[in-house]
Amino acid sequence: MPNRxxxxxxxxxALSLAISTFAAVPSFAAAPGKRDHDITVEDYxxxxxxxxxxxxxxxxxxxxxxxxxxxxLPTRNVDIWVAQSRGxxxxxxxxxxxxxxxxxxxxxxxxxxxxxxxxxxxxPALAKGRKEVWRMxxxxxxxxxxxxxxxGVEGWELAADGSALYYTTARDHQDxxxxxKLRGKHKLDYGRGVRKWTTFWRLDLRTWRRxxxxxxxxxxxxxxxxxxxxxxxxxxxxxxxxxxxEGWSEVELLDLIASKDPAKPEVxxxxxxxxxxxxxxxxxxxxxxxxxxDSGLLAFTVGFDGYPAExxxxxxxxxxxxxxxxxxxxxxxxxxGPVAIRPGSRDVCTRGTHRARDGVFCVGGVRGGKxxxxxRLTNTASGSVSAFHFSRDGKTLxxxxxDLDHTPDVFVMPAKGGTSAKRISRQNPQVDRWKLPQISAxxxxxxxxxxxxxxxxxxxxxxxxxxxxxxAVELHGGPTSAxxxxxxxxxxxxxxxxxxxxxxxxxxxxxxTGYGDxxxxxxxxxxxxxxxADIRSGxxxxxxxxxxxxxxxxxxxxxxxxxxxxxxxxxxxxFAAASSGAGVFDTxxxxxxxxxxxxxxxxxRGLPWKAKEAMQKSSPLYAVDKVETPTLIHVxxxxxxxxxxxxxxxxxxLEQYLHVPTQLVVYPGEGHGLTRKAHREAKMRWDLxxxxxxxxxxxKKVPAGSADKAAEKPRGTSR
Numbered sequence: 001m002p003n004r005x006x007x008x009x010x011x012x013x014a015l016s017l018a019i020s021t022f023a024a025v026p027s028f029a030a031a032p033g034k035r036d037h038d039i040t041v042e043d044y045x046x047x048x049x050x051x052x053x054x055x056x057x058x059x060x061x062x063x064x065x066x067x068x069x070x071x072x073l074p075t076r077n078v079d080i081w082v083a084q085s086r087g088x089x090x091x092x093x094x095x096x097x098x099x100x101x102x103x104x105x106x107x108x109x110x111x112x113x114x115x116x117x118x119x120x121x122x123x124p125a126l127a128k129g130r131k132e133v134w135r136m137x138x139x140x141x142x143x144x145x146x147x148x149x150x151x152g153v154e155g156w157e158l159a160a161d162g163s164a165l166y167y168t169t170a171r172d173h174q175d176x177x178x179x180x181k182l183r184g185k186h187k188l189d190y191g192r193g194v195r196k197w198t199t200f201w202r203l204d205l206r207t208w209r210r211x212x213x214x215x216x217x218x219x220x221x222x223x224x225x226x227x228x229x230x231x232x233x234x235x236x237x238x239x240x241x242x243x244x245x246e247g248w249s250e251v252e253l254l255d256l257i258a259s260k261d262p263a264k265p266e267v268x269x270x271x272x273x274x275x276x277x278x279x280x281x282x283x284x285x286x287x288x289x290x291x292x293x294d295s296g297l298l299a300f301t302v303g304f305d306g307y308p309a310e311x312x313x314x315x316x317x318x319x320x321x322x323x324x325x326x327x328x329x330x331x332x333x334x335x336x337g338p339v340a341i342r343p344g345s346r347d348v349c350t351r352g353t354h355r356a357r358d359g360v361f362c363v364g365g366v367r368g369g370k371x372x373x374x375x376r377l378t379n380t381a382s383g384s385v386s387a388f389h390f391s392r393d394g395k396t397l398x399x400x401x402x403d404l405d406h407t408p409d410v411f412v413m414p415a416k417g418g419t420s421a422k423r424i425s426r427q428n429p430q431v432d433r434w435k436l437p438q439i440s441a442x443x444x445x446x447x448x449x450x451x452x453x454x455x456x457x458x459x460x461x462x463x464x465x466x467x468x469x470x471x472a473v474e475l476h477g478g479p480t481s482a483x484x485x486x487x488x489x490x491x492x493x494x495x496x497x498x499x500x501x502x503x504x505x506x507x508x509x510x511x512x513t514g515y516g517d518x519x520x521x522x523x524x525x526x527x528x529x530x531x532x533a534d535i536r537s538g539x540x541x542x543x544x545x546x547x548x549x550x551x552x553x554x555x556x557x558x559x560x561x562x563x564x565x566x567x568x569x570x571x572x573x574x575f576a577a578a579s580s581g582a583g584v585f586d587t588x589x590x591x592x593x594x595x596x597x598x599x600x601x602x603x604x605r606g607l608p609w610k611a612k613e614a615m616q617k618s619s620p621l622y623a624v625d626k627v628e629t630p631t632l633i634h635v636x637x638x639x640x641x642x643x644x645x646x647x648x649x650x651x652x653x654l655e656q657y658l659h660v661p662t663q664l665v666v667y668p669g670e671g672h673g674l675t676r677k678a679h680r681e682a683k684m685r686w687d688l689x690x691x692x693x694x695x696x697x698x699x700k701k702v703p704a705g706s707a708d709k710a711a712e713k714p715r716g717t718s719r
Contacts, residue, residue, distance in 0.1 A: 035460075037433040039499035041684050044489055045069040045677060048427045050400050050408045051078070052101060054389050056109040059085055059396030061138055062424060063103035063112055064410055066092075073097075075675045080114055082138055083424050085396060085412045090425045093140030098129070107162040107392075111135050113146070115156065125150035133167060146203060154198065155220065160227040165203040166213070168220055170196040170240065195219070196240035199262075200232070200254070214254055214265035221245055222287065226295040230257050231319055233289045233298050242640075246598045247276075247283035251300065253319040268319040274326055275302040275312055280521075283598030288338040292346050293392075297366055299348045301337045305480055305599040306524050308517045309335035311350050313366045327363045330354075330374035334482075334513035334520065342415060344394035349377060351385060353514035356441055356455060356485040358384045360399065377417045384486045390415050402486040404439050407431060431487075435460035437498030441485050442505075444541035447533040450522070453515065454507035454538050455483045456547075457498040464546055469503040470695055471548035473539060473575075475557030475564045479511035479523060479531065491680045492558050492581070493687070500688070503547055509534035509564075527587075527603050527618040528567045535564065536572055550574060554691045558582055558634075559642060559672065566620035566650060569629040577694035579687045581634040582672060585646040585653075587619040595640045624653045630661035632690040634683055636670030661694070 037043075049067040056062070062083050067076040078099045083090040094100040098118035105112060113135045120126030126145055130152030136143040147153050149169050156167035173195045174180045183193060198220040200213035218236040225232050232254040237244035251270040258266040275284055284302040291298055296316055303309040308329075315323040329335065333352035340349050342362065349362040357380035364372020378385055383403035390397055397415045402408040407428050411421035437457040446452050462469070474493040476483045483506035489495035497504045508515065509531040511523030523530055542548035554577040557565045562583025569578050584590045588608045591600040601607060604614040616622055631654055635647035644666060651664040665686060667679045674680050 033433060035433055035435050037430075037435060039434050039436075039489070039495060041496065041681060041688075043430075043434070044491070044496070044684070045681070046428075046430055047407060047489060049076075050410060050425070050427060051387070052103065053387050053398045053400050053410055054103045054105060055085070055391040055396050055398040055412075056105040056138075057107055057392035058109050059391035059393055061085065061105070061109060062398050062410055062412065063105070063138075064400070064425075065101040065103060065114075066427065069677060074677055076677075080112065081425075081427075082112070083410065085398070085424065087422065087424060090410075090427070091140070093136065093138075094143075099131070104158055105138075106135075106158065107160070110137065112138055113158055113165075115153070120145050120148075123148055128152075133165060146205075155223055157223070157225045159225065159229060161229075162205065164205055166225050166232070167201050167203070168198050168223070169201065170219065171199055171215075173197045173217075195238070198236075212262040213256065214259055214262050214267075216254070216265065216267070218250075218252075219244075221249065222289060224289040224291050224298070226291045227293055228295040230295065231255050233291065233300075235286045235289055235300070242595045243597065245285055246596050247281075249284075249286040251286060251289070251298075251314075253316075255319050266319075268321075270314060270321050271324070274324045275310065279310075280304065280307040281598070281602050283602060288350075290339050290341060292341040293343050294346075297341060297346050297348075299339045299341060299366075301335055301339055301350065303335070303337070303480075304602065305596070306511065306521065306602040308332075308520055309337070309480075311335055311339060311348060311363070313348050313363075313371075315366065315369070323369045325366060325371050327366070327371060328374045330361045330376050332516045333359075333361050333376075336513070340388070340390055342394065343390055343392055347372070349388075349390075351388060353482055353484075354380060355514055356384075356453065356482055356508060357381075357514075358386060358484060360385055360388050360397070375417075378413070378421070379419055382420060384484045402484075402488070404485070404487055405431075405436060407487060407489075435499065436487065437495055437504075438462065439485065439487065442538075442541070444538050446510075446530070446537045448530075450510065450519070450530075450534070452507060452509060452534045452538060454505050455485055456542075457494060457504040457506075458547070459498050459501050459503075468543075468546055468549040469501065470552035470697070471539065471542060471554070472497045472502050472504045472691070473535065473553070473555040473568070474504055474506045475535065475555070475561035475568075476506060476508070476512070477557070477559035477561050478513075479509070479527075479560045479564075480513055480520070481560075482508045482512040482514050491674065491683050492561070493556055496684065496688075503542065505538055505542060505548075507535050507538045509538075524603060525605050525614060528571075528620065529617070531564060532567055532571050535568060539572075539574075552576060552695050552697055554578060554695055555629075556581070556687065560584075562634075562642070563620070566624075569627045569631060570620050570623040571626075573626070573628045575629045576696060577691045578629045578631040579634065579690060580631055580647075580650065581683075582636065582639055582642045583633075583646060583650070584642055585619070585624075585650045586621045588615045589645065589649075590642070591615075593643045593645065621649070621653070624650070625658065627654060627658060627660055630690070630694045631663075632686060633662065633664045634667070634686070635665075636667050636672060636674065638670065639672045641672040663690070 556579035558581035
């Protein structure tokens with residue numbers, strides 16, 4: 001399933017660090033030492049993860065937000081770091097118990113604005129710890145809250161000249177349907193009638209006066225302020241519910257000059273034919289609005305479950321829609337977002353996936369009804385890019401990039417592209433000593449002759465002459481996603497299993513991104529069919545190559561990977577163990593209870609009452625009687641994407657009726673992803689213990705009692 005849950009909800013933290021922690025990261029000019037460290041579960045919690053990056057307008061400084069596990073915290077802390085683009089030491093400049101994110105420089109490069117959930121002294125509004133906009137000098141001094149809304153700020157943007165901050169808040173609205181008094185009397189959750197609508201505010205940063213700009217009769221999910229200050233482009237939805245962004249979102253322009261009365265704003269809705277009527281599905285997600293420096297071009301993305309995402313560019317004259325373009329894609333790369341228009345040009349750039357690597361891809365100047373040629377800005381052979389940002393002077397491009405031997409770090413390169421980028425940070429120097437897995441891309445032919453690629457990880461120092469290995473098949477989520485060719489240590493098997501002597505294959509099966517439009521859309525109408533054939537043929541390929549031992553195999557995945565795990569163990573009895581995380585069991589039920597039902601409609605080509613046969617064929621429920629594999633089931637208690645009922649149904653089927661060894665682990669308070677350190681550790685240790693119990697020929701490598709101890713933290717159910 002796609003990950004569209006709000007990032008902030010998964011990242012809120014609590015800790016105060018001593019000021020003595022403030023220090024520069026040592027220079028990494030010296031060559032890395034010998035790789036002599038065997039990777040452990042504990043090593044996962046030493047990793048810092050760079051999430052966002054921003055270049056100062058003059059390109060001299062870089063800032064990024066970083067997630068890091070702190071000893072005293074149950075979840076990762078999020079803080080801001082800065083460094084000079086010419087190189088040198090990186091400095092951490094926030095240390096509080098808060099989600100400090102979205103760094104943005106003032107026009108003079110002297111201040112950093114950021115959003116934060118930190119609590120501020122002397123203000124009842126700040127005491128609530130909701131998201132507000134703050135600023136500080138680039139050395140971390142002079143922190144002050146710019147907004148004090150109490151219930152929090154939704155979105156914000158600094159005016160191009162730095163004179164004002166525009167931001168949004170949410171207000172309650174009740175539909176005038178005659179039931180307002182009844183709803184007001186009984187404070188309950190209602191399916192309709194109660195909405196969140198948006199108010200725009202302007203804070204003058206010279207006079208420090210706040211004024212109401214507009215009351216919008218919709219919820220503004222994201223917005224972009226035109227650099228000339230005349231208008232705001234808004235992605236609006238009927239309510240704040242996630243489902244409303246899935247096909248019910250609109251692009252609207254708020255005219256700041258013509259709007260005199262905030263209660264009656266001048267709003268123009270753009271013609272949506274290109275991304276609705278002319279799109280392969282009406283259930284598109286509109287995201288990432290941005291303006292060109294001259295304010296005459298608006299760009300955004302439209303994403304689909306199952307179909308290729310697109311970048312849309314709209315030429316404007318004020319609020320008048322002139323030309324709308326569906327932009328071409330370099331070698332059919334898959335658009336991932338976000339979008340930026342390169343300063344000093346009308347080149348529209350976005351992050352995209354091409355053959356298991358993410359890079360920055362652009363389209364030449366969009367002007368006068370004409371669109372230039374697409375091109376690749378970054379060299380994907382040098383690594384995979386997860387974030388990027390241009391300096392306003394148009395000279396510098398900051399990127400966050402990983403490769404086969406390092407986790408994501410900050411790099412800089414010329415904004416017009418280049419063959420290489422200069423590394424600025426080394427946030428995980430401990431990785432230089434790790435014995436890393438051998439990571440490569442492997443290809444094979446599926447049952448129908450389609451070429452499929454996957455990422456293979458082998459133990460450090462392994463060679464084929466040592467004989468076949470136990471194989472773990474790790475299945476990525478989405479499925480409109482892909483496993484990347486990069487070093488990635490995460491809780492779903494990568495890095496850790498290879499370190500413990502396994503081969504790990506992560507197939508980019510049909511429906512995965514980065515392999516062309518046909519490969520992506522081939523899965524429409526064929527879930528639990530072509531994807532399963534691709535995975536099984538990949539397993540057969542590794543067995544034929546002598547890498548995988550057919551008697552020692554396990555399969556695992558989360559979200560769509562959990563769904564495919566459920567499908568695989570019903571289709572193929574060769575697996576000795578399985579770990580199914582947050583996986584769909586019944587497709588029809590998934591449409592009824594998940595928060596993004598368009599996903600199910602797209603893949604099954606219709607609503608349940610019109611696509612009955614497809615819904616049944618795509619559901620592992622109807623073949624569960626064929627399962628023989630001992631199965632470990634993980635799920636978050638409050639998962640809205642793949643609700644816990646699926647996992648309970650799978651557990652009931654295997655445990656109560658089919659008598660297959662199984663265990664259900666429910667993680668209290670968690671959603672679709674696990675955020676707490678105790679839960680992530682439990683997940684990894686349970687997987688290791690389960691695999692090493694049921695996969696033949698393994699001595700128990702988990703320290704005595706560790707799996708049992710970890711299992712006490714989540715709530716387990718077994719008989």
